[in-house]
Amino acid sequence: MQESRDSTDDLVIAGRRFTSRLLLGTGKFPNPRTMASAIDASGTGIVTVALRRVDLDDPADSMMSHLDASRYLILPNTSGARDAEEAVRVAKLARAAGGFDWIKLEVTPEPNYLLPDPVETLRAAVMLIDAGFTVLPYMNADPILARRLEEAGCATLMPLGAPIGTSRGFKTRDLVAIIIEQASVPVVVDAGLGLPSHASAAMEMGADAVLVNTAIAIAGDPVAMAHAFAGGVRAGREAFLAGAGGTSSLAQASSPLGGQVRGD
C-alpha cells in the first residue's frame, strides 16, 4: 500500500499514476454510448474490457471504438477463462492483437457465481508474469492467497467484495481488512459493490481503489450512478486519509460534559 500513498494521493500501480481510485467495467450496459458517457462521468483512469466480448481485429468493434485509449488505460480481462492455460492464451491474444501488456486476470470456471479459482489464478499469474505481463488478479478475499499472489509478482490484489454482479455490498470486509493490512501493492476491491456507500466503506477502511461495473451499468441512469460512485470513492478516501476515529459500543457525548457541571 505504501506505493499508492504519496503527496498527490494518486493511485500508483506498477509505476503508473492514476488520479481516480475508481475502476470501471464495461459489461451489461444498454449501449456503447451510455457506457462511454458513464466512463466519462466516473472520472476513471482504468477501464476493463472482456476480451471475449470484443473483436480486436475489427476497428469498428462497437465496444472498442467507444473507448478512448488516450484518456484511460484499457485493461483487458480474461473473463470466460476456466483454467490457467485459457487465461494465458487470451492474454497473449490481447498482446498480439492490441499491444496490451496489462492484464486483469479472471479465472472463473463456474458460470453462475463466477467465483475465482484460487489454484488456477495463482498458476496463471505465475505464467503471465514470466511472460512479462503486468498482472492484476481478481481473487477471493483470502489473505493467504493474497500473500502468494503478491509473492508471485502481481501488481495489485483485487479481492471480491461479494460475488460478482450481485450488488450485495462489501460482505468480505473483515478478510479484506487483513489483506489491506498485509499488502505492499494496491488493494482494489472488485465485484459485488452495489451502491456508492459500499464503495465508500471499502475506501474508508483503506482499500486503495474499487472496481465497479454492474451497479453502474444496470442503474436507471448509468451516467448519474457513475458520478455518484466517483463521489462515494472520493469521500471514502478522504475519510481514510483524515484518520477515522475508533468505534465504541457505548454512547459518548460529542461535547464532553465531565468536569464542567458539578452536582454538589
Add this chain to the structure above:
Amino acid sequence: MPFSDQIAPLRFEALAERIADATPAQVEIALSRERPGPGDLAALVSPAAVPSLQIIKERAGAITTQRFGRVVNLYAPLYLSNRCTNHCAYCGFTSGSDIERSDLSVEEAVENASILVEEGFRHVLLVTGEDPGRYGVDDIEKVVTAIGGMFHSISIEVFPMTADDYARLERAGVDGLTLYQETYDPGCYASMHPAGPKRDFAGRLEAVERGGGAGFRTLGIGALLGLAPWRCEAVAIAAHALHLSRRFWRSRIAVSFPRIVPAGRGFDPPCPVMDDEFVHMMAALRLVLPDAEFVVSTREPAALRDRLVGLAVTRMSAGSKTAPGAYVTRGAGEQFCVVDDRTPAEVADMLVRQGYDPVWKDFDRTLRG
C-alpha cells in the same frame, strides 16, 4: 445418479395434482423468499399464482437484468441436414414425410456460414436431423473444422451421440450442446416418438450428461411446448437444469422455450400454450434459475419476442432459415415455419430501441485453444 433415474419420482400425474392443489398462501411464501427454490416452483407456475403474475414478471425482469445486464446475445441456426429416421409426430423432418431431403457439402456449409458472418453473427448453432448413417459425426466434424475460423462460438443441436463422439466434436471446436428432451412426461414421450432411435426416453436424457462429461461449456435443454402440460414441464426443466448444474459445475445451463408451430403436417398440439402462459412459465422459471441462459427462437411472433426482452430472455436467434442451404438458395424441407421473419439487423434495431445492447460476440475462440 443420472437424471433419468431421478425423474421417475416426479410422476407427471402426481406433479399435476400438486400444481393444481397449490394455494395462494404457498405462492405468497414462495415470493417471500429472497431466492425461491425448486420446491416453490409448483406453486409459482400454478393457477393460484396467476393473480401474482405481475409480481413474478417484475422479479424475473429484475433478476435477468442483475445477472445478465441490458444485453441480448444473438445467434443463428445453420441447418446441415434434414435427413431423419425418427417418427416424431410434430416435426417437419419426421421420417415418412415427403419433404425434399438434402444435406450440405462442406463447401455449401461454408457458403451458408459466410452469409451469417456477413449479417454479423459470430455464434452459430449447427442443426441436423437424426440419420447418422447418412449424415453423421464425421460430416459434422468436417463442417466444424471448416467454419471454425469464421465463428467464435459453435453449438450443435443434432442427434444423441456417444461420449467419445461428443469429446471429438468438443476438441474440433464445438463449445455448446443443445438437446431438447421434447417432453419430460414419459407417457407423452412414448406416444410422440413411436419409432426410431428417439424412442429411448432415458437414453436421450443421458446423452446430455455425456455432453457434460465431454466438457461442453453450455448445455442446452428444453421441452417442446404444446406436447404435455406446461406447468409440469416447467417443474421438470428446473429439476433437470439444477441437476446438470450440480453435476457439471463448469457448464452454463441454457433453457430453450420452443413452442410448437405448424411444420406443414397440420399437427395439433395436445396441450397448446397460450402467450400469457408462455410468459408465466418463463418468468417463474427465472426466479428459480437466475443464472441460466433463456433462449427464444424465431418460432415466436415478433411482438411476443419483443415483450420477452427484459423479462427473462438472454439469447435470441434472428433471420433463421430452417431448411439446409436456405441462406443461399431457396432451400426446401424446413423443420418449422419461422414466424418472426425479421432480418438480423431488424431484430438488433428492436433491441436497441428497447434499450438493450445486441451482442454478436460473447465468447472468443482463443479460449478453447
